[in-house]
Amino acid sequence: MALTQNEYGFDLKVDNPFLIFRVLAKVAQEKVGVDKVLDLSRGDPGYGFAPNSRSRKFYSFLVALDTHFNNFDTHFKDRVVGEEAELLRQIDAFANETYKPEVANELMKDFTEFCAGVIEAAHRQELEWNHFDVLFHLFKYATVSGGCYHDPYGELISRVVVADYHSQNLLTSVKYSDLVLTHGASDAIGTFFKAFGEEGSKWLVKGDSVLITSPVYFPYMNILKSRGLNILTVSVNPENGQFDEDTFEKLGDAKPKLIVLVDPDNPTGFTKNEASLKLLAAYAEKVDAMILSDEVYHSFHPGKKSILNFARNRTIRIDARSKIERATGCRFGEFIVVDEANTYLTKMLKGFIPASAEDIKHYLYIAKGPGSAFGEFQHTTFVPGPGQILSLCHIILGEKERAKYVDLLKQNMETWYAGLGLKWGGNFYYSQFDMNAISTDAKKKIPAERKLLDLAERGVVLIPANLFFSVEDREAADRRNYVRGSLPNLTNSQVAEAAKIIREYLQS
Ligand SMILES: Cc1ncc(COP(=O)(O)O)c(C=O)c1O
Known part of the structure; x- marks a missing residue:
């Protein structure tokens, strides 16, 4: 679906908002430079936050271990339950041969916590698993590295x-x-x-x-x-x-x-x-x-x-x-x-x-x-x-960073609403608001397409929310000034800056 080619390059009444925000982002990038864009349009948090660091490091250890268990000479599937102690010994030896002592120590601590997490989850799911079971589900046919066709329902360990x-x-x-x-x-x-x-x-x-x-x-x-x-x-x-x-x-x-x-x-x-x-x-x-x-x-x-x-x-x-x-x-x-x-x-x-x-x-x-x-x-x-x-x-190792992320996001919500001068209703992650609720009367008269472009030229990208409303809601009241801001994509100071730009623009 192409965008309407009117004087703005899109029409909020009919055009897909997920295509419109790309146009706005392009305008912003050209005007202020990629690094200065304050993009509140995207729903995926990867632009403001990274995945958990601790679990990424641990995952890389599992992939490295997989090269030890699955290679031209050996395949994990050949191992048997009785070898659990030997497998654990090999894992410890691998960690100590491959990494500096303090890193090996950290990874082995994470390994213990990860296995315990899986075993406890399995127990609550009425499966009595031991370390071997955890290792089997990770390393059989190099599952951890994508070495085979996996279970289409989901790997058992994942579903557990x-x-x-x-x-x-x-x-x-x-x-x-x-x-x-x-x-x-x-x-x-x-x-x-x-x-x-x-x-x-x-x-x-x-x-x-x-x-x-x-x-x-x-x-x-x-x-x-x-x-x-x-x-x-x-x-x-x-x-x-x-x-x-x-x-x-x-x-x-x-x-x-x-x-x-x-x-x-x-x-x-x-x-x-x-x-x-x-x-x-x-x-x-x-x-x-x-x-x-x-x-x-x-x-x-x-x-x-x-x-x-x-x-x-x-x-x-x-x-x-x-x-x-x-x-x-x-x-x-x-x-x-x-x-x-x-x-x-x-x-x-x-x-x-x-x-x-x-x-x-x-x-x-x-x-x-x-x-x-x-x-x-x-x-x-x-x-x-x-x-x-x-x-x-x-899931298992990410609790601390997850809590930090949720807390930072909460701070973003507070900063955002305070900056816009709007009451925060306890909503989270997203914020939908009516630009007219903070506009001067003069700004209210400007078409919403123009306002979104003007904001983009100032570096702020929002997603238009008009078509998120039902036909009845749109018939009952004009929704073209409604926008959605996605708060997990900026740092707290960037959120403050974006809110300031929006408010100053709408109130000037
Ligand atoms: C309500 C809702 N459902 C589904 C999705 C898509 O999620 P996923 O990335 O897991 O496909 C999104 C993403 O923004 C969403 O907001």
């Missing part, structure tokens, strides 16, 4: 660690067998619509109703629109992101087959509280709809309740390491389909799921491959081993 992580954070049971790994959350989203749309089971076809919140992460709007689905929307309270008591009553006798929830939300950055989740769960039950819950920002709020806590039998949950581990490039995400959902939704979709699939979870596994929804490439559609194991290192 991630399921345990979710069980702790969501305060509800998630089993490793509930997981189907995908190439990040976006692959899960694409797979979902491919599996159930016209090219798959035909459960969700043109004219069927799907309920979604407004505003929402733009690709969902695009997907629903391009598939000819009937988009029903509910608006959230702009102050706090919650549903009101009567939010769902307003839908009358509409009958959505599917409800898409993004919680925590993009673009507003708000999390749904228990009251909102209960309202949604009750509505979903009333209309007997499936829920697709995209929770890629949940890990920033451990302990927060998910819709999974209230609508367990009808929710397919999506999560990923992308944002919390500053590791979008690992492409490690997953579907979570707990047993209750697998049973209930498989029954709900009776007659739609292809005969080759045992149930809905298996169907998602089949559908996630490249090509059709019927799984021509099932054996090659795994998340690469290096991405999986590096991510596990992040």
